[in-house]
Every structure is written in C-alpha cells, then in structure tokens.
Amino acid sequence: MSAAVDATAARATSAPVAVDARLADALLQLADSPLVLAQRLCEWIGKGPVLEEELASTNVGLDLLGQARLWLGYAGEVEARTGAPSRDEDALAFHRDQQEFRNVLLVEQPNGDYAMTLARQFWFDHAHRLLLDALTRSRDERIAAIAAKSVKEVAYHVQRVDDWIVRLGDGTDESHARMQRALDALWPYTGELFVDLPADAGLVADGVLPARAALRARWLAEVDAVLATATLTHPDTAFMHAGGREGRHTEHLGHLLAEMQFLPRAYPDARW
C-alpha cells in the first residue's frame, strides 16, 4: 500500500516519469514489429518453398528476434524507472495481451502464399532500414547503439527481398500476377509505417525519435525503383489502415499471440 502511495507521489511530482512512460511505449513500438514479424517468419519453418529460401527467411527472423530482444530489454528498464512493476524481455513478450502490443498492423498479417510473405517483407524491410538508420542519430545513446547494430543486419534483409520481388515480378505470368496481387493487398497497411503519433511528439522534438513522416519520400523512391525493375505497378489505393502502434489490432494478432505465448503461460517456469 505505502509503495503504491509513494509511486503515485513520485508520479505527481516528477516530470521525467511521464517522459519515461512515453519512452517505454516508444521502445515497445520499436520492439514489437520485429518480434511479431519474426514469429510470422518462423511459421514457415519446415514448409518453405525451397531449402535455401527457408534458411534465408528463418535467418531474417532470427535477426529480427535478436533486435526485438534488445529493444524489449531496454523498454523493461525504462518502464521500471516509472515505478511500474519490473518486466524483463520474456515478461514483455509472453505476458502482454494484444491491446498492449505496439507493432504495425502490416507485420501481423498472415503469411498467405509466398508472394504475400514477400510483399509484407518488402514494404517493411525498406521502411525498417530507413527508420533504424535515422535512429542511429538518436540523442538516446542506447537507442542509437541498438539501431547501429540492427541496421547492418537489415541491409541484407533489403537486398534479399529486392531480389525476390524482381525474380517473381519479372518471372512467369503466374508469379507476376501473384506478386502484384500481394503488393496491392498489403499496400493499405504501409501508411502506418510513416505516421508520427501525437503522443510521441515530445520525444521527436527532443531528438530521441526521428519524424517518421520524413522518411516516406525516400522509402517511396526505393520501393518504386525496385518495382520498376520487377515490371510491377505501384498500388494506387489511397485508404490506409492505422492503429497498431496504439494497440488497435486486426483479428490476426490474437491468434498469433496464442501460439507464441501458449507455452510460457501454461508452464510459467519452463526452461529449455
């Protein structure tokens, strides 16, 4: 009881607590997209289209999981500074419900056929690399260090997915049609990658986070160059979904979490 009163008092008197609470949320936004996408990619294990590609997508998933762990670890430390109960990376990954997840809606979309998996990866990887590159200049040293580590890995994700977009787009009639269909279907989920949440404005003003909207022009130039080489057409829908980074998700995330979180929730102290 007295601890709760102390925490409330600290919150009322100390401005940095509010800043830390917001920073913890922003770190979850950085953590949850790679975490959820890693889980999606792992669903391909054992049933990839070819062995080489199964290894590649699994390795991309492993990179993303490693990055998510770094962000989650930091998010837990920052959250603890606000007086909230301490949560480590496992508690954050396995014991949050879907409305507490801060990933973009794009990455929770189902794998579909391989064109759908690659279209999701293509839209995400280019945006992810640009975001991480901007985060290497964050005034928060820890954020800058994690971003500098991650951006090198994501550079290879971009090269790999670009290869596939060209190979399938400029492939057979069937592969071209499927690739185009997948890009069109997932395009309305790309807007959220470049939204600046009003609640994050303070962190952007302080140079902790970059303005995401400013990254969109470069992203468009990159993806359009690849689409042109791949003989694919830029989707032209104007409508964009939003809300994932504020905890409003599509029906797909709950099912993904049920699978990802089942074991640690059913057997809380389970160890390998």
Add this chain to the structure above:
Amino acid sequence: MVSADTPEGDAWQRLASVPDPEIPVVSIVELGIVRAVARDGAGWRVTLTPTYSGCPAMDMIARDVERVLGTDGNVRVDTALAPAWSTDWIAPEARERLRGFGIAPPAACGAPGAAAVDVAGISPLRRARPACPRCGSAATSLVSQFGSTACKAHYRCDACREPFDYFKPH
C-alpha cells in the same frame, strides 16, 4: 594486446584458446568478439560484443569465457553493443584459416558489393563476387543472401560447381 607475462596477457591468451562455436577454426579473440579484459578483484571482467543481435552462440561463448578464466575467481561477462561488431575486425591470419575451412572470407566493408544498400543493389554487377575457397575461381554466383547462419551468404562456384559459404561484410 598485452604481453603474456602480465596477468592480462595471460588472460587474453586463454581467451584466444576459445573457438567460435559455429566456426571452430577461428577463436573468439580473432573474430573480434572480445572487446576488453580487466581485473575485477581476484577475478575478471570481460566485455563481449555480439556478431549479430540474434546470434544464438553468445550464451555458449559467455560460458566458455567463464570456463577458461574461472580458475582465477569470479568472471563477470558484460555485453557492449557500441561500436557495433564489424567483419573488418577479423584478424588477417584468421581470414586465411576461414578459406581453408571452406568459407570465403569477407571483403572489406565499403568495398564494391559490401553491405551498403543502394536500391540498384539488385543489379548483379554490384554484388560481391568472392573467389571460390576451394578452386580459387572468381566465377561464382550468389544463391542466397543467407546461408547456414545469418552471418554467411550461400554461393556456388561456376568453375568447380561446389557450393560454399561467404562470410558477409558486416
């Protein structure tokens, strides 16, 4: 590195006996994973940096570090992310051993085809063309940007037709 006559030099030598779990012909010191070794009371404080953020070998490497230095007392293993690990830190003699092991060593970062992304990277001409570690031919083709581990790409030699791993510049 310090001379082997000092305790620090001796510690570095013992760490140099720890092989990388994935690539046993190269030690963790030669790979550039060990960033610092310092006295910590009667024991040691060792700073490691991961190659890749998702590298599953890090826990095993930390345990190996504790094993070779643990006879001196407590060993504390810290992880440092900055500066981010680079393949440019791999020792020259280790590069030759990689080749002997069947892995083409990484080109210098910033070399043509090295990690820098440009969207024209989809042009094969800009790609790294590592020489085949078996026959030495420069006629090689990329099969996949990810091979048996995240740090390696999968190539094929167009001369001797053997597949091989290429340690990606990072």
